[in-house]
Amino acid sequence: MKPYFKVIVAIFALITELAANSQVVSSQNVEKKNFFFTQAQVKPEPVAVSVALPELADVSLKGGESRSGRVTAIDPSGQTLSMQRSGKTLSIPLKQVDKVVFRNGATVYRSNGHQIIRGERDRPQGQQVTWNGLPLSTITIKNASQGLAVVNLEPPVVSPERLLGIKSVARDRQYVVDEMQFDLQQKTMSIRVTPY
Numbered sequence: 373m374k375p376y377f378k379v380i381v382a383i384f385a386l387i388t389e390l391a392a393n394s395q396v397v398s399s400q401n402v403e404k405k406n407f408f409f410t411q412a413q414v415k416p417e418p419v420a421v422s423v424a425l426p427e428l429a430d431v432s433l434k435g436g437e438s439r440s441g442r443v444t445a446i447d448p449s450g451q452t453l454s455m456q457r458s459g460k461t462l463s464i465p466l467k468q469v470d471k472v473v474f475r476n477g478a479t480v481y482r483s484n485g486h487q488i489i490r491g492e493r494d495r496p497q498g499q500q501v502t503w504n505g506l507p508l509s510t511i512t513i514k515n516a517s518q519g520l521a522v523v524n525l526e527p528p529v530v531s532p533e534r535l536l537g538i539k540s541v542a543r544d545r546q547y548v549v550d551e552m553q554f555d556l557q558q559k560t561m562s563i564r565v566t567p568y
Contacts, residue, residue, distance in 0.1 A: 418526035425519035426478035444516035448508035498567035
């Protein structure tokens with residue numbers, strides 16, 4: 373009987389060992405699965421949206437004065453806004469700017485070079501939207517003479533769902549800037565745009 377008893381004990385020990393190893397292996401597989409799932413999540417890419425600045429803007433200053441002309445540059449490091457009017461360039465510190473309002477009847481250029489005359493023959497092709505809390509470095513004016521600029525939008529400032537909507541609108545329409553405001557304490561800006 374002793375040899376059978378030893379065999380039964382050995383088989384029982386082997387079964388117990390296999391069961392324990394099976395649990396360890398299966399729990400490791402679950403952990404790896406979760407690890408790979410976490411790794412597979414994709415960070416949304418920033419979206420460079422082409423925007424147009426109408427040729428004439430009114431810049432309201434905090435002291436009550438105003439300036440008008442073409443916005444030619446926004447310098448986030450120097451925190452200045454540059455304008456041009458009658459061949460002269462004026463640099464205004466952003467801390468003095470209350471808001472920049474682009475005139476409705478002013479000429480606007482699409483990114484393909486065609487003109488838009490807002491209000492007369494060209495009507496908005498969508499609702500006006502505001503992009504809030506954008507870093508000051510978000511906008512880059514690429515062609516000052518035609519007012520062509522690029523706004524880089526990305527999460528978390530703009531949600532991934534909203535980015536998809538903006539991309540689909542920008543595919544066949546031109547966003548035209550209506551207004552800009554600056555918050556130097558937060559180092560951010562807001563841009564109000566309308567698709568044409």
